[in-house]
Amino acid sequence: MSRRQPRMTSSGQPIRHTPLGTKMWNYRGYYLMFVPVVLFVIIMHYWPMLGVRFAFYNYRAFGAKTFIGLEHFRTMFGEKGFWTAFKNTLELSIWKLLITTLTAVVASVFLNEMNQMFAKKTLQTVIYLPHFMSWAVVAGIFSMILSPNAANGMVNGMLQDMGLKTQMFLQDKTLWRPIFYIINIWKETGWGTIIFLATLSGVNPELYEAADIDGATRMQKIWYVTVPALANTIVVVLILNLAKVMNLFESVFVLYNSAVMDVSDVISTFIYAKAFAANPNYGYSTAVGLFKSLVGGALVLICNALSKKVRGRGII
Amino acid sequence: MKRKLIAAVLTAAMAMSLVACGGAKDAGNAGGGDAAPAPAGGSVDQASGEFNLDKVVLVINGTLTANLENRQDAFVEQWQDAVGVPLEIQQVDHSGYADAVGRKFVGGDRMDVILLSADMYAQYAPTGALWDMTEAFENAKFHDKIKYPAVNENLYRDGKLYGFAPAYGNGCVTYVKKAWLDNVGIDPSTIKTFDDYYAMLEAFRDGDPDGDGSTGNTFGTIAAGYISEEAPYINYLPEFWQDAYPAILQDENGKWYDGFQTDASKAAIQRLAKGVADKVIDPTTLTNGTKDARESWFSNNQTGSAGAFTYWAGTWYQTLTDNLTKNEVDPEIVELEPIQEVGAYINREAPVFCIVDDGDGDNTREQAIFDKFFETMMDGGEVEMLWLYGAKGVHWSVDADDGFTTNPGTENEKVYGPYEQGQFHLLPTPNDPNSVWKKNAIDPALVIVPLEGEYAEYSDESSLMSEGNKFFTSHMKDAPSTPASELFTTYSSDIATARSKAIAAVVVDGKNVDEAMADYVNEVGDKVTQICDDLNAKAESK
Incomplete structure (x- = not known):
């Protein structure tokens, strides 16, 4: 009967195994400190998850809850509005992600090229600021700027002064999405540059010196040195944000209206409308929410797999 | 030792925060979800x-x-x-x-x-x-x-x-700025039909009603949405909706049907679309809330404003006048008698x-x-x-006093009082001393149980509020009843959204009204039918 060999360190010393109980006692201060954290997570994050069971119940504000199995899911999949919202969520989120990532990369590259520190810092501050505005304020600002009333709306006033046709920017189905992306670019590009600028600060200056020696122009240095240096970070940012595409809500909620609902209603606004209707069926809202979470969870797993493939390690 | 102490303090702090998060809830009495019937108050x-x-x-x-x-x-x-x-x-x-x-x-x-x-x-x-x-x-x-x-x-x-x-219930009447009417040379008493009304809106659009020296920067009318979110739905643009009532309602035989799918509603939507295309309706109407519409109408900057505005009768007649005064805009407004196609303004439930x-x-x-x-x-x-009226001595009084002055030192200065002992009078609004308090939660002109004894004399007949209420009551009709059924409750929100979408499709996108109506039927037609069938079955079983 062979005896189990003790595990050894690289220098050949046996690794001593301390029983778990002893370890916990030795570090009891930390474990004690950790207990409230565990309790907090359980109560605030896991306990509410028990609410997903209501996806299988007829659950209204009044009257008894009744188990109805998958009925809500059947209703949901048969509802045209749900599929419109689902499609809009994916389209809006993914395009928004691609566009804002691209603009953040471009802005980072240009900021990185700026030598005048005061101008660089000022510009950075200016483009960061919109990130700290709430979406309600942003919507108010752009609603005024883009007001279809040409006497009050700056953009339509200019169009009218130039003899052009005024536009209903936030009420027109063909214009709403481009405007939505532009507002997102304005609000989030600055913030998005932080991670790319951090990456660029770590690029070896010798690469630029070598490029100079090789006679590279400024644009060639950007294209052959800066952009490749950012490639890995771009992929990571895209992957990490892909997991969040189902969470689109606030930016849409404050900007949409009945005229553009077909191109703007997303899963979260769909749930909101169902949850705050008169005598809502919370079971149905929960079912849609559960579906959204499942899709979100699947996206996280896909992103994790992609991350492993691209970076050699996962994100979870 | 120090580290252990810090650990213990942090642990206690987090534990306290958890306890705080789980604080006792106020005793409830509504029967919601898992909540058991609450202890009686x-x-x-x-x-x-x-x-x-x-x-x-x-x-x-x-x-x-x-x-x-x-x-x-x-x-x-x-x-x-x-x-x-x-x-x-x-x-x-x-x-x-x-x-x-x-x-x-x-x-x-x-x-x-x-x-x-x-x-x-x-x-x-x-x-x-x-x-x-x-x-x-x-x-x-x-x-x-x-x-x-x-x-x-x-x-x-x-x-x-x-x-x-x-x-x-009260309802809305159409107010028109008197100065605008004068500037475009229209006598409000000549506005009898929709054509007259529309001509007035066009005059506001084309002329210089605000007197700023330029034309084409004003609108005919403005509203909070083409259709209101709550009954009676059509009260903010009655001249355009006319005889249409886009809701589930009963016909003369007591049968429930969808008023939105009628020819009258289709015609109304087309009128709205024409009004927007002709720029007589302010295009912000689609997304306006009531506050947006009001503030645009009585704004200090009348460029981009509108001449006509349909809003609540009585108290708001006074409030709109006060706001125009406050914003240094000519405050005189005219209450327009209902045009022939409207017949009477709607008294909401x-x-x-x-x-x-x-x-x-x-x-x-x-x-x-x-x-x-x-x-x-x-x-x-x-x-x-x-x-x-509110609190005695705060919002109103019957004590003798020297009165008060609103907007002192301006051209809108107005002196109220003095008042004798026992004379009922309203006091300045607590948060705005330049306007007079009007009412509290119940409109005195609309209350169904009259004041008695000494209080029976307590009223302010001289105010615009009182005049406005009299005008409304002499030009009103009751709104149709809102149906009550569980199915209606369940689907009403979806149906309202589909109606708004259909209207917007015609008014904003220029979609054919029949196609928009087909989309509406496709989206919520089954739900509407279920509600009507349910209501009719109940009516028959009685």
Whole structure:
């Protein structure tokens, strides 16, 4: 009967195994400190998850809850509005992600090229600021700027002064999405540059010196040195944000209206409308929410797999 | 040792925060979800058998004008002194009121009395959330003093009354800026038909009604949406909707049908589309809330404003005038008589005060709330005055005083008073000394139980508010009843959204009205049919 060999360190010393109980006692201060954290997570994050069971119940504000199995899911999949919202969520989120990532990369590259520190810092501050505005304020600002009333709306006033046709920017189905992306670019590009600028600060200056020696122009240095240096970070940012595409809500909620609902209603606004209707069926809202979470969870797993493939390690 | 101490302190701090998060919830009485029927708010007196309320919790929207900025504390104090029960007011913004009430029900928050619009009443009445006050109402001391009994008779659902309307509904009338009419040379008395009305809007669009020296920067009219979110739906643009009523309603035989799918509604939507295309309707109308529309209309900068605005009668006649004055715009406005195609302005179904049923099967507590809240509200005296005009000495007075001056030192300066002892007069608004207080939660001109005794003389007949109410009551008709059924409650939100989408598709996108209507039917037609069938089946079974 062979005896189990003790595990050894690289220098050949046996690794001593301390029983778990002893370890916990030795570090009891930390474990004690950790207990409230565990309790907090359980109560605030896991306990509410028990609410997903209501996806299988007829659950209204009044009257008894009744188990109805998958009925809500059947209703949901048969509802045209749900599929419109689902499609809009994916389209809006993914395009928004691609566009804002691209603009953040471009802005980072240009900021990185700026030598005048005061101008660089000022510009950075200016483009960061919109990130700290709430979406309600942003919507108010752009609603005024883009007001279809040409006497009050700056953009339509200019169009009218130039003899052009005024536009209903936030009420027109063909214009709403481009405007939505532009507002997102304005609000989030600055913030998005932080991670790319951090990456660029770590690029070896010798690469630029070598490029100079090789006679590279400024644009060639950007294209052959800066952009490749950012490639890995771009992929990571895209992957990490892909997991969040189902969470689109606030930016849409404050900007949409009945005229553009077909191109703007997303899963979260769909749930909101169902949850705050008169005598809502919370079971149905929960079912849609559960579906959204499942899709979100699947996206996280896909992103994790992609991350492993691209970076050699996962994100979870 | 130091590290252990820090660990212990941090642990204690986090534990405390957890305890704080799980603080006890206020005793609720709404039957929501898992929430068990809450402990009743008070106790039964063993000797007399009467229920002693610990307090009355009132949930109300902006209808209560004595809000926190306008000395609500004085109103509450005087109410408590008169009634003998503490009053807790939970006032919620008008715009989010329906959502907030829904959340309170589900959250099990304590609500004793809630104010509900006609739509909300129709939605909540069949749910069992509201107390059946039929018997209490019919035996009420004020019952025989009601001068407009039809207001509450219309609130019965399947023979039961779940709410009480202390005033009739009121409605909207079309106001036009007098200076604008003068500038474009139109006499308001000549506006008799839709064509006349439309010509006036076009004149506002094409001329220089605001007198700023340039043309084409003004609109004919503005509204908060092409269709209102709550009944009576069409009251902000009645000239365009005319005889259409885009809701589920009954025909002359009592049969329920969808008024939105009628030719009248299609014609109305096409009129709206033409109005927007012709730029006589301010295009912001689609996304405007009531506040946006109002503020644009009486804005200090009249460029981009509109000449006509359909809004609430009575109090708002005064308020709109006050705001124009405050913004240094010519404050004279004309109330337009309804055009022939409209016939009469719509008197909405009255908002109602309801008692939330605690679901314990015992009516003692609810009856106590009725006695303390509703009986006193309609006492014809001290407490009714509180609901009509607010707190004595704060919002109104009968004491002798030298009066006051609004907008002193300006061209709009106006002197009020002096007043003799016993002479009823309203005082300056607490949060705006340049305007005179108008009313509290119930419009004195609309109240269904008149003041009595010494209070019967307490009224301000000289005000624009009073004039506006008289104008409205002489040009009004009642709105159709909102149906009450569980199916209607369930689907009403989806149907309202589909209607708004269909209207926007025609008005904004220029879609053919028949195609837009087909989309509407495709989206919610089944739901509408189910509701109508359900209502008709119920009507036939009676």
